[in-house]
Amino acid sequence: MTSRASPFARAGLALPQKPRRAGGLRGLIEQAGVALACLLAWHLLVAWQWVPSSGVSAPGPALARWGELLLTSAYWQVLGHTLGGWFIGMAISVLVAVPLGVAIGLSRFLSDSTRFTIDFLRTVPPVALLPVVLLLLGPTLTMKVTLIVVGTLWPMLIQSIYAASQIDPVLRDAAQSFRLSRSHRIRFLLLPSVAPFVATGLRIAATVSLLLSVTGEYIGGAPGLGAALGSAELAGNLPEMYAYILTAATLGVAINIGFIVLQRQLLWWHPSVRIAPRG
Amino acid sequence: MNTLQAILPTSAAAADVVFRVEGLMHQYGSSADARRILDGVEFEVRRGAFVCIVGPSGTGKSTLLRCLSGLQTPTGGQIIFNGARVTEPPQGLALVFQDYSRSLMPWLTVLDNVTLPLRAGSLTRRQRDEQGMAALQEVGLANAVSQYPWQLSGGMQQRVAIARALAYRPAAVLMDEPFASVDAQTRADLEDLMLSVRKHLGISVLLVTHDIDEAVYLSDQVCVLSGSPAKVAAIIDVNLGSERGQITTKATREFADLRTQVYQMIRRPAAVKS
Amino acid sequence: MVAPFGPHRPTRLSRRIRAVFVEAWLPIVLVALWWVLSARFPSTYSPPLQEILRLFRELWLFEHARTDLLPSVVNLVLGYTLALAAGVGLGTWLGLSPRLSRVLWPTLEFVRAIPGVAILPVFIILLGVGPTMKVTLIAVGAFWPILLNTIDGVRSVEPTLRDVAASFRIPLKHRLLHIVLPAASPQIFSGARISLSVAVILIVVSEMVGANGGIGYFVRSAERSFAIPEMWSGIIVLGLLGYVLNTLFRLLEARVLAWHHGMTTRTQRDGR
Numbered sequence: 001m002t003s004r005a006s007p008f009a010r011a012g013l014a015l016p017q018k019p020r021r022a023g024g025l026r027g028l029i030e031q032a033g034v035a036l037a038c039l040l041a042w043h044l045l046v047a048w049q050w051v052p053s054s055g056v057s058a059p060g061p062a063l064a065r066w067g068e069l070l071l072t073s074a075y076w077q078v079l080g081h082t083l084g085g086w087f088i089g090m091a092i093s094v095l096v097a098v099p100l101g102v103a104i105g106l107s108r109f110l111s112d113s114t115r116f117t118i119d120f121l122r123t124v125p126p127v128a129l130l131p132v133v134l135l136l137l138g139p140t141l142t143m144k145v146t147l148i149v150v151g152t153l154w155p156m157l158i159q160s161i162y163a164a165s166q167i168d169p170v171l172r173d174a175a176q177s178f179r180l181s182r183s184h185r186i187r188f189l190l191l192p193s194v195a196p197f198v199a200t201g202l203r204i205a206a207t208v209s210l211l212l213s214v215t216g217e218y219i220g221g222a223p224g225l226g227a228a229l230g231s232a233e234l235a236g237n238l239p240e241m242y243a244y245i246l247t248a249a250t251l252g253v254a255i256n257i258g259f260i261v262l263q264r265q266l267l268w269w270h271p272s273v274r275i276a277p278r279g
Numbered sequence: 280m281n282t283l284q285a286i287l288p289t290s291a292a293a294a295d296v297v298f299r300v301e302g303l304m305h306q307y308g309s310s311a312d313a314r315r316i317l318d319g320v321e322f323e324v325r326r327g328a329f330v331c332i333v334g335p336s337g338t339g340k341s342t343l344l345r346c347l348s349g350l351q352t353p354t355g356g357q358i359i360f361n362g363a364r365v366t367e368p369p370q371g372l373a374l375v376f377q378d379y380s381r382s383l384m385p386w387l388t389v390l391d392n393v394t395l396p397l398r399a400g401s402l403t404r405r406q407r408d409e410q411g412m413a414a415l416q417e418v419g420l421a422n423a424v425s426q427y428p429w430q431l432s433g434g435m436q437q438r439v440a441i442a443r444a445l446a447y448r449p450a451a452v453l454m455d456e457p458f459a460s461v462d463a464q465t466r467a468d469l470e471d472l473m474l475s476v477r478k479h480l481g482i483s484v485l486l487v488t489h490d491i492d493e494a495v496y497l498s499d500q501v502c503v504l505s506g507s508p509a510k511v512a513a514i515i516d517v518n519l520g521s522e523r524g525q526i527t528t529k530a531t532r533e534f535a536d537l538r539t540q541v542y543q544m545i546r547r548p549a550a551v552k553s
Numbered sequence: 554m555v556a557p558f559g560p561h562r563p564t565r566l567s568r569r570i571r572a573v574f575v576e577a578w579l580p581i582v583l584v585a586l587w588w589v590l591s592a593r594f595p596s597t598y599s600p601p602l603q604e605i606l607r608l609f610r611e612l613w614l615f616e617h618a619r620t621d622l623l624p625s626v627v628n629l630v631l632g633y634t635l636a637l638a639a640g641v642g643l644g645t646w647l648g649l650s651p652r653l654s655r656v657l658w659p660t661l662e663f664v665r666a667i668p669g670v671a672i673l674p675v676f677i678i679l680l681g682v683g684p685t686m687k688v689t690l691i692a693v694g695a696f697w698p699i700l701l702n703t704i705d706g707v708r709s710v711e712p713t714l715r716d717v718a719a720s721f722r723i724p725l726k727h728r729l730l731h732i733v734l735p736a737a738s739p740q741i742f743s744g745a746r747i748s749l750s751v752a753v754i755l756i757v758v759s760e761m762v763g764a765n766g767g768i769g770y771f772v773r774s775a776e777r778s779f780a781i782p783e784m785w786s787g788i789i790v791l792g793l794l795g796y797v798l799n800t801l802f803r804l805l806e807a808r809v810l811a812w813h814h815g816m817t818t819r820t821q822r823d824g825r
Contacts, residue, residue, distance in 0.1 A: 027655065027656070030656045031655075031656055031657075031658065031659045031660070033656075034656050034657055034659075034660050035659065035660045035663075038660055051679075052678075052679060054678060055675055055678035055679040056675065056679070109575065112572070112575045112576055113575055113576065113578060113579045114579060115576055116576050116577070116579070116580050117579050117580050117583065119796075119799075120580070120792070120796050121792075123792065123795035123796045123798070123799045124788075124791065124792040124795050124796075125750070125753050125754050125757055125791060125795055126754075127754050127757045127758055127761070127769075128757060128772065128787075128788050128791035128792065128795075129788065130761070131761075131772055131773055131775070131776035131784055131788075132598065132776070132784070132785075132788065134776065135598055135776060135781075136598055207666075210668065211668045211669075211670065211754075214668050214670050214671060215668075215670045215754075215758060218670050218671075218673070219670075219758065219761060219762065225671075226670065226671070229671060229674065230674070233674040233678075241674065241675075244671070245667060245671045245672060245675075248666075248667060248668050248671045249663055249664070249666040249667040249668075249671075250663075250666075251666075252665075252666030252667070252668065253662060253663055253666045256662075256666065348720050349719075349720070350716055350719055350720060368719050368720045368721075368722055370722065372720070373720070373721070374716070374717070374720040374721075376713055376716065376717070378713055381711050381713040381714065382713045382714065382716075382717050384714065384731070384732065384735065384736075385812050385813070385816045386735040386736075386738075386812040386813070387731070387735075395721075395723070395727075395731060396721035396722075396723060398723075398727050398731075399722065399723060399724050399727060427812060427815065427816075429812075429815065429816040429819050430815070430819070447721065
C-alpha cells in the first residue's frame, strides 16, 4: 500500500472519476429516471406558464423539431461547419503549442522570460478580440479558427510548459546513466512524460474550442451551430432554437466523453489512468 | 501529576475489562459468494493491558480493527467496549492509523491537528491547547507545535498521530499497524515511545501488527490470528517484565521462546478450525 | 503578501534585479515592437499604438472606466458571487450524498455542457438586456464548473480522513469546516478559476449582444462604427481586466492554499 496519495491526483492530472454505478443496471435506470424527471419538470414549467412561453419552448416540440432536423442534410452541414472549425483550430493550437511549450519548459531562461507575457495574454478573453477578427476576416471559417487558436493556444502552451517541468527526475537520471541518444531521449522519455499533461490540456481545450466556435458563429455569423441558432431566434422559431441548444450540449458531452475514452486508450500505461487516484 | 493521566474515563459497569470480543464474524457479500473473513474471533483486553494482535497480511486484521473501532458493523457476534455494545465509533476510543501522512490534516498545524478531536467538547481554546501541548510533550514533539505535518519526517508524523490519540484522553488506544510504514530505526524508537507512554499514563493499548518481534516486545498478551477465515489461534501471555529494552529484552531466552511460539501458532495449518 | 510556503526568494539584491530583468525583457520588447511597427505601417485595423494609448488615457482614465467598466465589473462580481455560493453549497451537499450525486451525474454533465452562448438568446427573451439578465446569465453559466468541481472535491476527500472524523466522533459542523471543505479546497479553487473565465466571457458576450452599456458593448459599438483606435483601447481594458481579476484570484489562492503548495512541493522534491 502506498503511503502517499497518487501524485497525479494532486497534479490535477487524474481523469475525472465518474461515480461508480452501483448495481449496474439499476443505477443506469435511476440516472435515466432523473433525466426524464427533468424533462417532465421542464414540460410542466412551460405548460403551467411558470416560464413565459415566449422564451421557452416545451420539450416536446423541441425534441420533435430536433428529430426532424436530424433527417435534413442542412443540419449535418451546420454540424460539420462547427466541428470543422473546432478541429482545425485545435489542431493548429496543438501543433504550435506543444513543441513550443516543451522547448520553453525545458529551458529555465525561456520559461522565466515568457512567464509574464503568457500570463497576461492568456487572461485576455478571446471574445474581446472577436470584433477585431470579425473586422479583419468577416464571418468566415478563418475567423472562427483564429478565435479558437487565440483561446486555446495559451492553456495548451501552459500545460506543455508545465509538463516539461514535471519530467520525473528519476527517469531523467536513468536515461542519462544509460546514455540514451537525443532522439531516443525525446522519443522514450520526453514524449511519454509529456503526453498525459498534453492530453489533459487537450480535453480542456476541446471544450473551450467548442464554446468559441459557437460564439464566433452566433455573434459573428460564420456558418455553423451558433449561426443556425441565431437565425432560428430571429425567425422566432423557439422549438428549432432549443433543438440547436440541445445539439450543442450533446456535442459538448460527446466531445468530453470521447476525449476521456481516447485518453484511457492511448495512455493506458500511465499511472494517472491505471491507478485510481482515490481509494 | 501528568495532565493527561488525571482524567482517564472509567466506566463503572466495565470493571477491569476494556474490550470484550464475542464470537465476532464478518463476511463480505451475501449468499453463496460470501467471503468469510472472520470466523468466531474471541478475546478480552484487560484495562491497562498492552495487547498485540498478530497475524500475517491478509488475515483480516484490518477488518477486525474496523469492527473493533465501530467503523464497520460485523455480520455476527458482538464487541463490548467499556461495558457498552459497539455499534458505532464509541466514546473514549482513539485510533492511530497505519498511513500517518493521510490521517493528519495537511492544512492544520501539528497542534491544531492534535486538538481537533477536542473541539466538540466543552473545553475552552486555552484548555484544548494545553491538553494538546501535554500530549505533544509526551511524544517528544513539543518543538514542532506550529509546524505542518508534511514538514515533518514519517516517524514524527506518526508521533503526532499518537499525540492526537493521547490528547483525546481515551480509555483505550487502537493502533493499526502503526509502525509498518517507517524504517527500522524509527520503528524501534516508536515502539519504545509506546511502552513509555503506556507506563506513564496507564492506558490500554490494542495494537495490530504483522511483525512478530514487535508483538512480543510490546505486549502483555499476544493474540494470534490465523487461518482463513481468521480465528484466534492462541492467546499467549508475555512475561518479559515491565522494563524492556530493544537490545536487552530481545537477547533473552524468554523472548526467543515466545517468538517461536507465536510463529508456530501462525504457521499452523488451518486445521485449527473447531 | 508572500505566501509563507512559496519558493525560496533570492536574497541578494543583484539576483533580484536579474530576476526582474529576465521576466521583463520580453514584454517590453514586444510592446516596443508593436509601437514601432504600428507607427511605421499604420493600417485601418491596426492604428499606431501611440494613438491607442492616447485614447486609452483620455477615455478610460477615468471617465469611461466609471460609466462602462464599473457596471460590467459590478455585474460580473454579483453574478460570480451568486454562482460561488450556490455552487459550493449545493456541491458540498451533493458531494456528501454519494447516492444522490451518482444518480444526478449524467443530467448534471449534460446541462453543464450547454454553452452559455447558446442560452444567451433565451435569457434575452426572458429577461431583456438589462443588468438582471447579465447577472443571471453569469450566475447560471459560472455555477456549473464550481458545482461539479466541488462535488468532485468533496467526494474525493481522503477516506482515511473520513475514518479519522468518524473514529473521533467529530460532529458534522466541525467535519465540514475543518476536514471536508479544506480537503476539497484545491479542487474548489480549480473550479472557481474556470468559473471566473466563464463569467468574464459571459459578461462580455452579453454586453456585445445587448445595447445596455458595459465594456463589451463599448468594444462592439466601436467596431460597428469603425472607431478602430477606440475599439483597441477597449480591448486593452478587457485584457487588463482579465489580468487583474486573475492576479487577485491567484493571490487569494496562494494565501488559502498555502498548505497545499507547501505539501505538493515537498512531495515532488522527495520523489514518490
